Amino acid sequence: xxxxxxxxxxxxxxxxxxxxxxxxxxxxxxxxxxxxxxxxxxxxxxxxxxxxxxxxxxxxxxxxxxxxxxxxxxxxxxxxxxxxxxxxxxxxxxxxxxxxxxxxxxxxxxxxxxxxxxxxxxxxxxxxxxxxxxxxxxxxxxxxxxxxxxxxxxxxxxxxxxxxxxxxxxxxxxxxxxxxxxxxxxxxxxxxxxxxxxxxxxxxxxxxxxxxxxxxxxxxxxxxxxxxxxxxxxxxxxxxxxxxxxxxxxxxxxxxxxxxxxxxxxxxxxxxxxxxxxxxxxxxxxxxxxxxxxxxxxxxxxxxxxxxxxxxxxxxxxxxxxxxxxxxxxxxxxxxxxxxxxxxxxxxxxxxxxxxxxxxxxxxxxxxxxxxxxxxxxxxxxxxxxxxxxxxxxxxxxxxxxxxxxxxxxxxxxxxxxxxxxxxxxxxxxxxxxxxxxxxxxxxxxxxxxxxxxxxxxxxxxxxxxxxxxxxxx
Amino acid sequence: xxxxxxxxxxxxxxxxxxxxxxxxxxxxxxxxxxxxxxxxxxxxxxxxxxxxxxxxxxxxxxxxxxxxxxxxxxxxxxxxxxxxxxxxxxxxxxxxxxxxxxxxxxxxxxxxxxxxxxxxxxxxxxxxxxxxxxxxxxxxxxxxxxxxxxxxxxxxxxxxxxxxxxxxxxxxxxxxxxxxxxxxxxxxxxxxxxxxxxxxxxxxxxxxxxxxxxxxxxxxxxxxxxxxxxxxxxxxxxxxxxxxxxxxxxxxxxxxxxxxxxxxxxxxxxxxxxxxxxxxxxxxxxxxxxxxxxxxxxxxxxxxxxxxx
Numbered sequence: 001x002x003x004x005x006x007x008x009x010x011x012x013x014x015x016x017x018x019x020x021x022x023x024x025x026x027x028x029x030x031x032x033x034x035x036x037x038x039x040x041x042x043x044x045x046x047x048x049x050x051x052x053x054x055x056x057x058x059x060x061x062x063x064x065x066x067x068x069x070x071x072x073x074x075x076x077x078x079x080x081x082x083x084x085x086x087x088x089x090x091x092x093x094x095x096x097x098x099x100x101x102x103x104x105x106x107x108x109x110x111x112x113x114x115x116x117x118x119x120x121x122x123x124x125x126x127x128x129x130x131x132x133x134x135x136x137x138x139x140x141x142x143x144x145x146x147x148x149x150x151x152x153x154x155x156x157x158x159x160x161x162x163x164x165x166x167x168x169x170x171x172x173x174x175x176x177x178x179x180x181x182x183x184x185x186x187x188x189x190x191x192x193x194x195x196x197x198x199x200x201x202x203x204x205x206x207x208x209x210x211x212x213x214x215x216x217x218x219x220x221x222x223x224x225x226x227x228x229x230x231x232x233x234x235x236x237x238x239x240x241x242x243x244x245x246x247x248x249x250x251x252x253x254x255x256x257x258x259x260x261x262x263x264x265x266x267x268x269x270x271x272x273x274x275x276x277x278x279x280x281x282x283x284x285x286x287x288x289x290x291x292x293x294x295x296x297x298x299x300x301x302x303x304x305x306x307x308x309x310x311x312x313x314x315x316x317x318x319x320x321x322x323x324x325x326x327x328x329x330x331x332x333x334x335x336x337x338x339x340x341x342x343x344x345x346x347x348x349x350x351x352x353x354x355x356x357x358x359x360x361x362x363x364x365x366x367x368x369x370x371x372x373x374x375x376x377x378x379x380x381x382x383x384x385x386x387x388x389x390x391x392x393x394x395x396x397x398x399x400x401x402x403x404x405x406x407x408x409x410x411x412x413x414x415x416x417x418x419x420x421x422x423x424x425x426x427x428x429x430x431x432x433x434x435x436x437x438x439x440x441x442x443x444x445x446x447x448x449x450x451x452x453x454x455x456x457x458x459x460x461x462x463x464x465x466x467x468x469x470x471x472x473x474x
Numbered sequence: 475x476x477x478x479x480x481x482x483x484x485x486x487x488x489x490x491x492x493x494x495x496x497x498x499x500x501x502x503x504x505x506x507x508x509x510x511x512x513x514x515x516x517x518x519x520x521x522x523x524x525x526x527x528x529x530x531x532x533x534x535x536x537x538x539x540x541x542x543x544x545x546x547x548x549x550x551x552x553x554x555x556x557x558x559x560x561x562x563x564x565x566x567x568x569x570x571x572x573x574x575x576x577x578x579x580x581x582x583x584x585x586x587x588x589x590x591x592x593x594x595x596x597x598x599x600x601x602x603x604x605x606x607x608x609x610x611x612x613x614x615x616x617x618x619x620x621x622x623x624x625x626x627x628x629x630x631x632x633x634x635x636x637x638x639x640x641x642x643x644x645x646x647x648x649x650x651x652x653x654x655x656x657x658x659x660x661x662x663x664x665x666x667x668x669x670x671x672x673x674x675x676x677x678x679x680x681x682x683x684x685x686x687x688x689x690x691x692x693x694x695x696x697x698x699x700x701x702x703x704x705x706x707x708x709x710x711x712x713x714x715x716x717x718x719x720x721x722x723x724x725x726x727x728x729x730x731x732x733x734x735x736x737x738x739x740x741x742x743x744x745x746x747x748x749x750x751x752x753x754x755x756x757x758x759x760x761x762x763x764x765x766x767x768x769x770x771x772x773x774x775x776x777x778x779x780x781x782x783x
Contacts, residue, residue, distance in 0.1 A: 002517070002734060002735075002743075003517055004511065004512070004514075004517050005513070005515045005516050005518070007513075112510065116510065267494075267495070268494070269494055269495045269496055269497040269500060271494070271496070271501070272496065272499075272504070273500075275503070275504050276500065315739045324511075324512040325511055325512055421494075421495040441497050441499070441500060442497075442500065442503075
């Protein structure tokens with residue numbers, strides 16, 4: 001056997017402070033009541049840093065700072081704002097190695113992914129929206145579109161820095177100021193970003209970062225001086241936010257859960273479909289809202305495809321996120337691991353057949369082996385609920401009509417995949433799928449120019465592309 | 475051969491066109507992703523020695539002379555005169571006219587002797603000429619024959635002709651191993667690479683080989699990936715293992731290691747041996763030797779420390 005020797009990326013490339021304050025008005029400051037929480041490395045459970053918990057008073061200060069910064073920032077010519085965004089994008093590229101290591105440490109995702117996917121996309125997103133800042137009059141939202149004001153943004157832990165980029169870049173390009181709350185388990189890259197803003201000499205108050213758990217997020221979205229709320233996360237919390245915001249006149253965009261169907265027809269390019277299935281569900285440990293968590297495979301090729309998929313899964317390298325050869329890293333938190341375990345148990349109890357490749361998991365930290373369930377039906381909970389982990393549910397179908405019916409038979413509608421060598425079938429099926437993003441013969445591919453968002457309980461509003469400007473323009 | 479000899483034109487065409495398609499973006503993405511594997515220290519040392527043992531050290535020039543071929547054979551037997559621990563290459567690959575010289579130079583070494591044949595590199599000659607070419611090479615001492623397929627016939631859809639030619643050459647080889655060169659750079663699509671791979675295997679190839687090294691596009695990672703998938707699937711279906719040989723354009727240790735990673739993560743252990751995988755190369759060997767010395771001594775030696783043959 002050709003074994004790869006350990007190839008660890010050095011963690012000393014990034015400095016992590018013992019403790020972090022809140023980034024308000026261009027300064028790091030202590031929280032009003034001195035509360036703090038610890039953020040850990042999910043691959044080892046080692047404490048990385050202590051991070052301030054923002055209470056109502058702190059959120060108030062952050063929103064006030066954003067409000068103070070708004071008139072001057074929004075009055076800048078677009079070309080001037082774009083200079084700041086270009087500068088931020090370049091600094092992110094220059095410091096991408098630090099950021100990649102930091103993100104892997106705090107999130108548990110493999111360094112291969114932060115280095116080759118997250119960081120390049122983050123920089124690309126800032127570059128993309130930097131380009132829009134002086135062209136807003138030509139974006140199709142009227143001759144003189146205006147910014148909304150202060151945006152309160154709450155982001156998840158699965159792509160901490162990328163989700164920050166998705167929120168902050170369009171908001172700043174359009175002349176809004178922001179208060180952003182990163183997820184409780186992954187605050188470090190956002191705090192690093194605060195330093196990037198200072199390095200770029202962004203005016204104080206344009207970007208504010210408040211850390212904390214759900215309460216901090218709740219204060220932020222409920223704050224009366226926030227004009228626009230943007231949230232990415234679970235459908236449950238999204239509902240809560242929609243209730244809070246209802247009737248206040250605040251603008252709201254939600255990017256929530258998903259249970260995407262990845263449909264493989266019998267004339268698919270099988271070897272590449274297998275790669276797409278693997279990318280669809282095991283990329284980022286399955287912590288992806290648009291993950292292809294439901295594999296719908298045509299019955300006539302199901303056995304062959306499953307053999308290929310299992311053989312491929314056996315080559316996945318699960319382990320140390322900082323090893324450059326790791327494919328699947330750590331589950332982000334104990335709580336998430338518990339949820340994945342619970343739903344997987346339910347899947348087995350409901351009669352689906354569970355399979356994982358032989359794989360040695362580290363003793364410390366939060367780990368879950370790549371898992372596939374076969375014999376799943378629409379009536380199984382693992383076919384309906386979002387697991388948000390490396391767990392694939394496999395269902396079969398007989399005809400294109402049945403595939404479409406099953407694919408759409410979900411409360412979600414974020415993404416879907418279609419695999420067939422027949423171009424006309426791609427178009428016909430994509431036309432009938434009710435999902436915001438449909439990938440044909442690929443999966444989990446992202447580009448800042450492409451709008452992203454959901455149907456039904458996957459949320460509303462679009463992020464990315466020209467469409468992504470709309471949420472931040474009046 | 476029993477099952478395949480009866481395959482008629484319509485069956486063969488239906489079969490080849492019924493193989494699953496290859497998605498270009500997907501296969502290139504997969505090959506690029508595997509290209510980012512980091513192979514260091516001990517695993518790099520093992521990979522380098524394995525790669526040396528897989529080299530078909532090749533000279534295929536109009537200017538080849540007995541002196542040149544003898545020098546190459548000496549290099550193949552002992553690639554690094556300074557280090558007796560350095561393994562020999564798998565084979566020396568020459569034109570048929572040079573086979574007698576090489577056979578004498580390699581006698582008793584265990585290094586195989588491969589000869590290109592069948593009107594290499596174009597394959598544009600009558601079948602009788604190709605067969606005579608093959609028989610002469612084998613009679614002179616070649617134990618491996620690298621034949622080219624008629625790309626013209628393949629692209630014209632005349633699969634039976636290509637099939638029959640391979641069968642005939644296979645027979646002319648006697649006990650010599652047959653490597654079938656698909657010349658993938660002229661086939662145009664990955665679908666064709668997969669079809670040609672199956673066609674060659676059904677006709678009895680012991681190895682399928684990417685290229686002659688004489689056209690613009692030679693071996694690439696995604697093309698080799700498609701061929702590895704083909705040999706894997708062929709064995710699953712027919713129970714016979716076929717080897718793979720990328721040739722042309724593989725010049726550095728880094729390149730060679732990417733191919734080993736490709737084998738490791740596509741077809742696995744069974745193909746990680748010179749019996750089942752070869753590199754058709756010339757300049758690759760010196761880079762492997764240079765990296766090998768670097769790993770042992772901790773520093774690079776100048777190119778003049780490695781023999782030029």
